[in-house]
Amino acid sequence: MTTQTAVATNKVTLTINGQAVTVEKGTLLIEAAKQAGVDVPHFCYHPKLKPDANCRMCLVEIEKAPKLQTSCNMPVAEGMVVHTDSPKVAEARAGVLEFILANHPLDCPICDKGGECHLQDEAHAYTPNYSRFQEPKRFFEKEYFGPLIDKEMTRCVQCLRCVRYCDEIVDSRALGSRDRGSLLQIGGLVNRELDCEFCGGCIQICPVGALTSRVAMYDYRPWQLKKIETICPHCADGCRLKVESRDNVALRITSDAGRGRNAGDLCAKGYFGFDVINRDDRLKKPLVRKARTLVETSWFEATALVAERFAAIKAQHGGGAIGGIISAHASNEDLYLFQKFMRLVMGSPHVDSTARYGHHNTIAALRDVVGHGRMTASYEDIDQAQAIVVIGADLTETNPIVGYRVKHAARNRGAALVTVGRYGANHGSFVSNLVNRATHALTTAPGQERAVVLGLIKAVVESGRVEPALAAASPAYVRRLSALAGRLAWADLEARAGLSRAAIEAAAAAYTGAERAVILFGRDVVRSSGAVDTIRLIADLAILAGKLTTPGCGVNPLCDEANEQGAVELGVAPEYLPGLIPVSDDAGRRRLAAAWKDEAPSGAGWTLMEMLDQARAGRLKALYLVGEDPLGDLPASAKVREALGNLELLVCQDAFRGPSAELAHVCLPAASFAEKEGSWTNHEGRVQKGKQALDAVGEAETDAAIFSEIARAMGYPLDYADPREILAEAVRVAPALATKGASVHPGTVDPATLAGYLSSGFERDVERRFALGPAAKASAEHPYRLTLIRSLFRSGALTGRSAALAKAPHQGTLLVHPDDAAALGVAGGATVRLRSAQGSAEVMVRISPKARPGQVLFPEHYAEAVRDLAPIDVDPATKVPIFREASVAIETVSQPMSRVREMS
Amino acid sequence: MPTYEKILLKNMDTPGYTGDLAAYERAGGYQAIRKVLKEHKPEQVIEIVKKSGLRGRGGAGFPTGTKWSFIPKDPSRPKYLCVNADESEPGTFKDRQLIDRDPHQMLEGALIAAYAIGAKVAYIYVRGEFALGAQILERAIAEARARGYIGKHVFGSGVDIDVWVHRGAGAYICGEETALLESIEGKRGLPRAKPPFPAINGLYQQPTVVNNVETLANLPHIIARGPEWYAAIGTLKSPGMRIFSVSGHVKRPGNYEVPLGIPLRELIDEHAGGVRDGHRIKAIIPGGASAAFFTPEHLDVKLDFESIAQAGSMLGSGGVTVMDETVCMVWAAYNLMGFFHHESCGKCTPCREGSSWLHHILHRIEHGEGRDEDLAQMERLCGNIAGKTVCAFGDAEVAPVLSTLKHFRHEYEAHIRERQCPMGEHVGATHASPLPG
């Protein structure tokens, strides 16, 4: 009964154009009309943004109201009687449109928005075919809005959607309106080069052609474009986007508002990074090495050669002399088929993916806690969280869409935001930074994220916030962990974390005090030493606080690459068969053998790093690289060149000729993500399907097709009619992968696994993970700690080739804290030499408090010499290579020109 | 000439009055707030002000006590008082005098208002050009703070009220209350779409009252002498004294404090000394640049909210501008439209585009390039602006155009017919040069 009245009072009934409509209380009139099938014309309103009611296009008549009201910001009220098409409304609407059109240039024939322009549509529907405006039209000088955006202010309808998007969704606030009245225009507060996140959102949300992309300016008319939906390959956020092309050339990327896990938002890589597909230097034909140079050849010859060489090596040394590594950008279909190919056709257990660079640590830590390595809370849970703890992740740079959601929760829903990591606040930057929004910024030295997590656990235990039901159900677990936490001294934790006990306790209270609380952790945890222990501690924190399985709560691992999740779950790892079944699990092996009608080789295979070691040792004779380029990814200390140079056969299959290709015997041209149908599993665990948007360039083929081709040539056909058939088989052998529909979160915690963990599993390494370990000693010779961070504009070899992304400003610079810059006597723009035990590199300095004192930050994939500064260390258990930190000395090489002038 | 007991201008018109704290206290200042803190609960203060019938002096004339009563009582939300000292309405200069000559009177009023609505912080938003006024206010606040009148435990009570000066940067629109709030928040001063209203979501999204300087200056007197005393001054619906800023072609331009409801004629002829010798009145703007023009026929209209509205204009900011027969009405409308075009913030379509369009048409007519269809066109455009904008600026900008078209249509027609201004080189005449935007 009570619920019924509650429901009844939450609904409002009103009349729109004579039709009764019942909607949720608080619904905006314009949305209520939409629900009633009535479209109210509008410009400034956008469901994503807070209403601003500036265009006045959506005026409607509400009976009893003294004047017309804007329906975009008017909440419905019981009994309201609304007319959206009365003569008064029609007159007002025509008046508004007349005003908008008065100064509009009507240069539709040369406007890139022509044909999909909101103003064209509304003008077509609501204005007479003549104009009464006979004054000189207002005119703005043409300006480019930075390197990637075209600004045509004569076309602007001043709806401020772009400004509001940039503020409310991206939290960049790079845009504003400048000047007044009819001279109002969009720009920065001061006229400066745009240096924002370049997400393209302002372009997409502009209802007219005032902001357009410079990447394909004047190259198309929208109606000429073929639009195909697929999944972005650049990170694990898993954005749905549309590749729009003409004559098989991708001309732009778009996304539909509200669609996909990204709800229609994108980041710079997704929006601007597509130009790589069209590059001239794509591999278009197979290459084979003849007389030391790679020469083009036919597929027939290349496949025959590859098959013959693999077969010969297999015959002479056994399948165990052959290894295969695939990129975790690949689709599920390509990944699945690759491990099947390696295991059955090559007869090799040595198959791995680039998920080895990080996600394996998460899997190793969480597989026996929650049953998998997926996010246990969905994106929607992040939206609704009252507290969010982000550990070791700079979401703006690594996972921008998850970042939008976290910022939204913190800014617009008032969620507490705890950041644990090595980054400082840099208010005033036009690239957002979670720390700037943190209610509790637990900023610590590199590698001390674990000390902070231990502090949080201790605070939860000591404040009596351990979930009471847990203490009753799993007393041994709670007792043991409480005792271990009790053993830690606050003084030690404070010293290690560089934070006060009070700050840690306050953050812990914010976390435990929230009913819906989500923890996210990212690469600074996952890709650093001791990751497994830290991740388990993060799980312990959530479990103790009762926030692992409670609805709306969870622990969310973040992945860098688009399909690390799929790569591991589909068995592209020497230790796992498809479905995360350990290779040592005999029952699992038998089930797989029944499905495959063949046996996968038994015994432990080699991981990525071990394959390189074995190649150097001469035991691995052949290596098949698919989309992965270890020479490009790993530092010199990994001795990749020596490893690859020692192989009898190196096959590189990729869309481009990367550094490793220089040592390859055969290069096979692979289709890009846009050129194939397939599915990708994002870090939530959602398997998302994409369609083929383009024909592959030249003679490039999809990875799966190439595997089938080689398999057939080797006399072991692996033939499938299409990618769907591959996925169907993958789901059959690993049922956990089946999608359960859009509404079911795929990452729920497996109760049996958790029960096992709480009864005894937790004991594994528990002493070690609760110990602080030896403190890092500062080196007098190399006093600064360098972290290789990830850049929003370049996350790997593929985005590194984007000419568009390269245009964003301030990239590839060393971030130095202002105090350090002062101590070193360097100005922004100066060139310095970094020196580590491994070598030295020259870089340009950018001063930013985002780098904390004593620490410097440099993005990966910008300078090999900087990458080579890092020593490499391999996690003994998970074999994940750790190479993103180094101790360095900094010496000034030269000051920027302006500074030189100042000093002389 | 009828004389009235001055209330707001009384101190400053006393010879030797310096306006500092000691002088104000010698004149009986800061007793009302003491009384309020000692004797009244906030709700009682609101009741008193309601009973006095005080209406806002900023322009809209909204009953002050009623406005305060919209503030939610929820103790968990901070509340703010914002003092609107942006006074930018052309022809209006009363707040400036109240600030410069008797700052403590207004400060005392602000303390009373802040106490009544439960605000611990008040911001005084001062027009950017009032550099002197801002200094005077800062000094007055420092004096009061030093005495414990502002800050923690004001007057030894349990109440904290802090007062800060926030200077504007020269935009007329920042006098509009929600643009003012945006500006205090450090954002660009653009009016907000309402609802929500400031009383619910105002400064920093918290309950906020915005009151004009003159409105607040009345409060100490209402408290000291009682609401009944106050309500007896002026008319039934428009009680109290009002400061009119009289300017233009009168002999004694200046601020005059008179009871609401006296005839316009009395204000101009008796107090301001009448129109300059040898000239006659042609038009009067009775309530700031946003008010519709009156003609000599309106001289007997009473200066209270209702009577003026009934006669087709508004009391507005209390700025009364008198024009004699040397002023070209097309030029006057053109001049005012220039102001509105320049000051339109540009946020909403009808005002942004309409102010520019109207300005262009008036520019043409005044410079001999008018067309027959222009007058109907302007009326139509005004109809598409008024009542359709985000803030009341839209209604303001059409008032001069529509009223001059109504009362002085023949002047427009002459301009168009003769292809020039029939008055030739009149005051302010400019030569045709292209307009910006």
Ligand SMILES: Cc1cc2nc3c(=O)[nH]c(=O)nc-3n(C[C@H](O)[C@H](O)[C@H](O)COP(=O)(O)O)c2cc1C
């Ligand atoms: C365009 C515009 C400009 C305004 N400028 C002022 C101003 O300069 N001073 C002022 O007190 N009120 C001004 N107002 C009125 C305020 O919005 C608000 O109504 C007033 O400050 C409320 O105070 P009151 O209730 O004490 O009158 C302006 C309103 C508009 C629409």
Ligand code: SF4
């Ligand atoms: S640039 Fe586009 S989105 Fe931005 S205000 Fe102008 S029309 Fe609106």
Ligand code: SF4
């Ligand atoms: S890189 Fe990640 S966040 Fe950016 S568009 Fe692609 S999937 Fe989305």
Ligand code: SF4
């Ligand atoms: S009416 Fe004019 S001043 Fe007011 S919001 Fe609209 S554009 Fe700005």
Ligand code: FES
């Ligand atoms: S859509 Fe409502 S005012 Fe713009």
